[in-house]
Amino acid sequence: MSVRFQKMQGLGNDFVVIDKRHQAFSPTLNNVSKICDRRLGIGCDQFVLLDTPSLPGADVLVRFFNPDGSEAGACGNASRCVAALLGHAPVLQTQVGLLPSLVTETGEIGIDMGAPRLGWREVPLARETDTLVLPLPGAPAACSMGNPHATFFNGIRDAAQFGPELEHDPLFPERANIGFGQIRARDNLRLRVWERGAGLTPACGSGACAAVVNGVRRNLLDRRCIVEMDGGSLRIEWREDGHVLMIGPATLVFEGEWPQ
């Protein structure tokens, strides 16, 4: 039996989406890692499962899986892709709650990513630590956007070289996404992200949100900021109400049938 899928991308961060509301599919480790495999499967940075929501006000339940099979609480670029796919600015139900979406006049997609979590237990970190200055060489800052992020502000480094060890540092009991940032101006950040469970990707939406939050907390960035990644730019605003708005493109690449 085969299942219908859509391949989507946002800034080159790519996703296979399967809508379980209309067909049977079980996100086993084998299913997920095979679909994500660029040689043996369809190929993507994350697998996205749509299901029936349980919360009032939600249009769809969205779950995000990394190629290593781990489930992530948030994925900014995939959230924009799901909103673009469903149309009519849906409200997404994720592990962190309801994420409203919007469509701009130019057809870009915005997601209200909710409020960042700044406490050490919420990131989470392994022990009581000031999340603004982690006790690691290069002193990154940490926060959670529904998934754990640490951001360095000492320049674009070779993420593939430094990312794997930092992702697995004992300070991060659930591992972490690692951002390498270079401040270009108070409203412009160059960023590269080593993603937990996925490796180096062209762009990371939640990583861009976390980087702006951490940059504002460090008084390096303004609350409205362009984040330029290898795959393109996102507009991020950490609003005065505490929520982070992320705006950028999202498009369908192709669709097809996956023989499960």
Ligand SMILES: N[C@@H](CCC[C@H](N)C(=O)O)C(=O)O
């Ligand atoms: N690409 C995503 C983040 C995906 C999840 C992440 N690798 C994690 O495990 O937390 C994004 O655009 O935010």
